[in-house]
Amino acid sequence: MDYPVLSHHGGTRGVTGSCHRLHLDSATSLLVDCGLEQGADAPPEAPSTPLGFDIGGICALIVTHVHLDHVGRIPALLAAGYQGPIFCSKPSAKLLPLVLEDAFRLGISSEPEHVASFLERLHRLITPISFDRWHCLVERVDLQCRIRLRRAGHLLGSAYIECDVSPVGAVATRVVFSGDLGAPAGSLLRPVEPPVRADLLVLESTYGDRLHPDRSQRQSQLEAAIDRALADNGTILIPAFSLGRTQELLYELEDILHRKALRVGAGEDPVDWGQLPIILDSPLAQRITQVYRELHEFWSDEARQRLGAGRDPLGFGQLVSIDSHAQHERVVNYLRSTGRPAIVIAGNGMCSGGRIVNYLKAMLGDARHEVLFVGYQVRGTPGARIQACEGMQGDVGVDVWGERYVLRAKVVTLGGYSGHADQAGLVGFAMGGKSPAKRVVLVHGEAGAKRVLADALRKRHPEWAVVSGVTIA
Structure with missing residues (x-):
């Protein structure tokens, strides 16, 4: 057998469970990601172990x-x-324990x-x-392997992996694992730089069959939603995941409020925007946001320029963080019973x-409020x-959480917030x-998205060998 050889332990049935194995020789391999298969992507039969595969020969995990x-x-x-190293970027090293602690408590054991x-x-x-620095993983008489992390633009610390494998003194085979690639114009993050070359590219295909809406309009649409909330004395409820999407929203909200405050100071806007609370009601999102703030050296140039100007894009004065469940209940009751506008970001997406459910149960029946989907x-x-009711007029019945609710609140979806590259970004x-x-293996996507992306890739480069990953248990 000619090495290196690629196999998969997930990430080939759909968009979850990414777990790819690069066999360097018959006894040595690397694992790239070790993700959870969820929903329809989960195997129809229970695996023999919770992990689903044997770990023999794995010398490193790269996240x-x-x-x-x-x-x-x-x-x-x-x-x-497994007792080997878990290699990742510095931001991922800070975030990984937070994410896995929360998952461990919910899914395995909450015993301290x-x-x-x-x-x-x-x-x-x-x-x-x-x-952007090469790191040697294997250096033997008969084999060398080194890896390099490059920015992927998906969330803070996200990387794609370049892996060079070669017998000593021979030309290296370069295998590139895309991970999840970010969409352009993610203003908090630095942009993706494509790999110089790849003998084998393992490429995600989440949105391989579509193009995203124009991202340049998303902030103006978010601003219009805030204007409506102020006019109606209502609350904007934004369901958002704790990692990535929440921080992008806070970054854009700070910029909107900053510009609005300048207009008020100039006498151009009679509304006191400084009194509009932005409520972050998610303990995990708060911890993650704090890590983002500590790691500002990994932000984009634009974001760091805001810091240099004395602004705090993820910790501004109008941001109110809710910790305890008792505080959460008080805020829900206050916003339900008063006529003060507010913006609430809460999980889950x-x-x-999660806490967004209590807000929705309390406010879906009131036309003053608005549910804003950004994912x-x-x-x-x-x-x-709830999203399916967007644009409907009058009292609308919706079955959620085992009950039927009357929906009078406005429902709005804002495009342009996807954290994944679209077809154009993937092809680029x-x-x-x-x-x-020389060869492309498509993973992390539905079958239809892979087919469309494969066709798009072959149109650009007819000689390309494009295949869909096959799971090897």
Whole structure:
């Protein structure tokens, strides 16, 4: 067999569970991500172990970013006996324990001693490495392997992986794992730079069959929603995931409020925007946002310029953080019973649980309020059912959380907030280097999205060998 050889332990049935294995020789391999397969992507039969595969020969785990569909099986990996390094970027090294602690408490055990034991093992294995520098993983007489992290623009610390594998003295085979690639104009993050070359490109395909709406209009649409809330004395409810989307929203809200305050100071706007509270009601999102603030050296140039001008894009004065459940209940009751406008960002993003549910139950029946969706709602979730009522007039019945609710609140969806590259971005990533990849393996996407993206890639480069990943258990 000619090495290196690629196999998969997830991320090929759909858009979750990314877990790819690069076999360097018959006895040595690397694991890139170890994500959780969720929903329809989960295997129809239960795996023989919670991890779903044997860990023999794995010398290192490399993490592209810390969303659960890329890291959610790490607790099972450690439970299976893995003791090797977990390589990732510095921001991911800070964020990974927060994400996995929360997942461990909810999905495995909330016993303090179990959580502490898991976190101690995790911290011992995490090995942060710098962007854009080669790091040697294997250096033997017969084999060399080195990796490099490059910015992927998906969320803070996200990376794509370049991996060079070669017998000593021979020309290296370069394998590139895209992880999840970000969309352009993510103002808080630095942009993606495509790989110079790739002999094998393992490419995500989440939005391989579509183009995103114009992102340049999203802030003006968000501003218009705030204007409506002020006019109606209502609350804007924004369901958002704690990692990535919440921080992008805070960044844009700070800019809107900053510009509005300048207009008030100039006498151009009679509304006192300085009195509009932005309520962040998610303890996990607060912890993650604090890590984002501490790691501002990884922000975009524009974001760091705001800091240099004395602004705090993720910690501005009108941001109110809600910690305890008792505080949460008081805020819900206050906003329901008063006529003071506010913006609430709360989890979870699909409205299937978390604190956003209590806000929605209390306010869906009041026309003063507005539910603002900034992310994709999976079919069948409460968020999708509410979103389906967008544009309907009068009293609308909606079945969510096991009950029927009357919906009078406005429902609005804002495009342009996707954290993933669209088809144009994916093709640009594959074509953007000095030479196209020799072979492309599509993962992390539905079958239809992969087919459309494969056709788009072949149109640009007819000689391309484009295949869909095949799961090897």
